[in-house]
Amino acid sequence: MSSTTIKDSGNTPPGAGGSQLKIYNSYNRQKEEFKSITPGHVGMYVCGPTVSGESHLGHARPYITFDVVFRYLQQLGYKVRYVRNITDAGHFEEEGREAEDKISKKAVLEKLEPMELVQKYTNLFHWAMEQFNTLKPTIEPTATGHIVEQIGMIQQLIKAGYAYEMNGSVYFDVKKYAASYDYGKLSGRVIEDLLETTRELEGQEEKRDSADFALWKNASPEHIMRWQSPWGIGFPGWHIECSAMATKYLGAQFDIHGGGMDLLFPHHESEIAQSTICNHVAPVRYWVHNNMITINGRKMGKSYNNVIKLTELFSGDHPELTQAYHPMVIRFFILQSHYRSTLDFSNEALIASEKGLKRLWDAYENLGKLGVGSQESGVDSELDSKVKKLLDGFDEFMNDDFGTAKVLANMFELVPVINSMKDKTIPVASLSRETFELLQSKFKTWIEDILGLTSINAADNEKLQGVMQLLIDIRKESKSKKDFATSDKIRNELSQLGITLKDEKDGGTSYSFD
RNA sequence: GGUCCUUUGGCCGAGUGGCUAGGCUCAGCUCUGCAAAAGCUGCUACGGCGGUUCGAAUCCGCCAGGGACCUCCA
Incomplete structure (x- = not known):
């Protein structure tokens, strides 16, 4: 990475063709083209x-x-x-603790040490x-x-x-x-x-x-x-x-x-x-x-007594919360709205974000597993240009005062395409090699590097993965013998533990943790 | 009281005057031993009343509701 020149990262570089970053400037109350004082x-x-x-x-x-x-x-x-x-x-002062008089006779360790x-x-x-x-x-x-x-x-x-x-x-x-x-x-x-x-x-x-x-x-x-x-x-x-x-x-x-x-x-x-x-x-x-995050239409703040601390959000330990929320769900929730709009908190909205993020992330992981395929024939030019257009939208929307919500909307529009390719109801080859590779690389860059999202799956543990694979294998054997009692027992009991098994169209089985 | 902002479908939430935002929920279908997941289809809204315009959720006015700031505050 050069420190003085503009890196060509595959995105629209500042000043060169395509759209250019515009930022809403509170000082003038209008969107302005972004130009840095010192180039680069x-x-x-x-x-x-x-x-x-x-x-x-x-x-x-x-x-x-x-x-x-x-x-x-x-x-x-x-x-x-x-x-x-x-x-x-x-x-x-610490909450619930009075500011203390520095000249009081308390021992040093008993005093509030700022x-x-x-x-x-x-x-x-x-x-x-x-x-x-x-x-x-x-x-x-x-x-x-x-x-x-x-x-x-x-x-x-x-x-x-x-x-x-x-x-x-x-x-x-x-x-x-x-x-x-x-x-x-x-x-x-x-x-x-x-x-x-x-x-x-x-x-x-x-x-x-x-x-x-x-x-x-x-x-x-x-x-x-x-x-x-x-x-x-x-x-x-x-x-x-x-x-x-x-x-x-x-x-x-x-x-x-x-x-x-x-x-x-x-x-x-x-x-x-x-x-x-x-x-x-x-x-x-x-x-x-x-803009502010509101709760029941009111700004969240100490003076309104409607504060939900981050630790409470992560643990679910608060009367307003029906469950715990993964930090990534909060991040995603925030990115789904425009930063200059108020964002209203509710369990319903957060749960919706959680599901959406899971779906998006699953599709992203599926995309990574797809091979380029034999792009010799059968490119569906209509689909191809639709995908390209959606990908171009990433830059366009982000350049328009950081429109993360619209970037995510485009990603979601690509989800059915990706999942269909995974299920083989749409052949990978219906996209040109160039478009497919762009899809893979841009998805990675945007979802991970720019939006900063990560997986919320709790299953990243080798031993656990081994155990899961074992159970999946046993279940598969039972199923092939039509011993559904055993196969259902495995799936049902895992389900009670909060682990969902999913039989894929290609014959494999995947799992996810709640 | 002053200044400013906002009001979108069951919920959240994008929206540049004309073309389906998107997510979640719900219903139906396909796939599946069943289920889940996935895919497809459907549910088509812009607070009210006027105005500008060939055409407005999008511009203007009035009214109503909500909010922020004016005090530490992300």
């Missing part, structure tokens, strides 16, 4: 998790969405630097991401590891006259910024409205304007995360970490910034303001936002 390279920043608690289903969406974006950009031949932060600084908590949930997050088969970001910086950079940036903002200190805290001067820049453009906010807001919030009286936001907060004694700064002991504000880390690793201006729609305001709006003042340029070319 892409810088992408995605807002990562706050590791003060366990991740839930809602969190799965952006990381799976942007994992596919990451994979696809690489597939197109770009060298991608994918930065996803870990927010491990802030006002930390880094221990942060470590625990970071590990859990990484574990869940692995279950989803997401690729690791190329850089995963932590907020606590970049306090120096954040302080540096705040100092720059003060020096530039866009931030002011008050009682050990530092605030960004939104009114001043708005005088010469378009504060509110990203989130569609009207600055006058923001300045007029008369919301009562704690600490508001320190600000010159209610729209101002904190860059650095003075730490009260009970605040357990604290650092020394030019303004006294405190902790960084809510938005500065992303600006500081994105600037450090991706430069003053980079290609893609991703995150959930709920971060549009104030988080990303503030990020733009901070970075623009410090770096004298708009930080991001393409703002990309995924």
Whole structure:
């Protein structure tokens, strides 16, 4: 793989014939052709998790969405630097546990140690991401590891006259910024409205304007995360970490910034303001936002009390769940909708996804087992061009703002063709050699490398496979002797254990685990 | 209250103004010792009312429902 040139991967390379990647840019609210700032390279920043608690289903969406974006950009031949932060600084408390007073007389080991908590949930997050088969970001910086950079940036903002200190805290001067820049453009906010807001919030009286936001907060004694700064002991504000880390690793201006729609305001709006003042340029070319996962039509979130944690989803241990769901089913479920639409959770929908994924994956495995066949004669040109068209659709739909749902729809349209070839009701030779090979290679590339799906069959164990083969052989012998009592006993008892035997048309028998 | 978005068949969910999305469910058929799987066929929807257009789920207006953001939030 070359690091500077565009790899010809069999997909449409950027800029060359065919369709070209278009991305919906939240900043302009329209689809734009994607052009990277540095040819052959892409810088992408995605807002990562706050590791003060366990991740839930809602969190799965952006990381799976942007994992596919990451994979696809690489597939197109770009060298991608994918930065996803870990927010491990802030006002930390563990759920169900009170934040503790640092000066209390408790023994050190009895106290809530913030880094221990942060470590625990970071590990859990990484574990869940692995279950989803997401690729690791190329850089995963932590907020606590970049306090120096954040302080540096705040100092720059003060020096530039866009931030002011008050009682050990530092605030960004939104009114001043708005005088010469378009504060509110990203989130569609009207600055006058923001300045007029008369919301009562704690600490508001320190600000010159209610729209101002904190860059650095003075730490009260009970605040357990604290650092020394030019303004006294405190902790960084809510938005500065992303600006500081994105600037450090991706430069003053980079290609893609991703995150959930709920971060549009104030988080990303503030990020733009901070970075623009410090770096004298708009930080991001393409703002990309995924929509929310809802449950019973409501956004999943702590404040709504409708959260299903990922561990619960994988184990089925939650009152809303009728069963456990394989992480791949969640991934598939998310990919079956467009990332900018809300996605409603329900057991019914997830079960449908589970079945669909199994069917798709079985067909994919069958496809891999098919030989090219003797392509001498009998090419069905109608079928051949239909298959080609469906395959071309993969690129076309993905290039249209990452239309994974439509890519999957095309794959499903190919499933009957593949299964029929397997059952020999359609000869493999009805496809030209070229088309058949394209079908095999594109299916593999797209299903595994781009969509990042994997098998959900639990049967990948050699000894078990041996035992299964033995049972299948015994059953086959019984059947040939018309001893159906024995053959049915084997099948029925296996079925009770959650193993389904399937007699294939070619005389063989396959099995699947629930 | 302000800003924005959304409303698709039993369920989920794509949809660029004209051509079958797709998945799941359900029914029938084929195959099969039976079953499962697979294949085939069927079920054809776009919140309501107007408007633009030769033609609208797709554009515009009004009404109704739902949601997001405005506060930590994926």
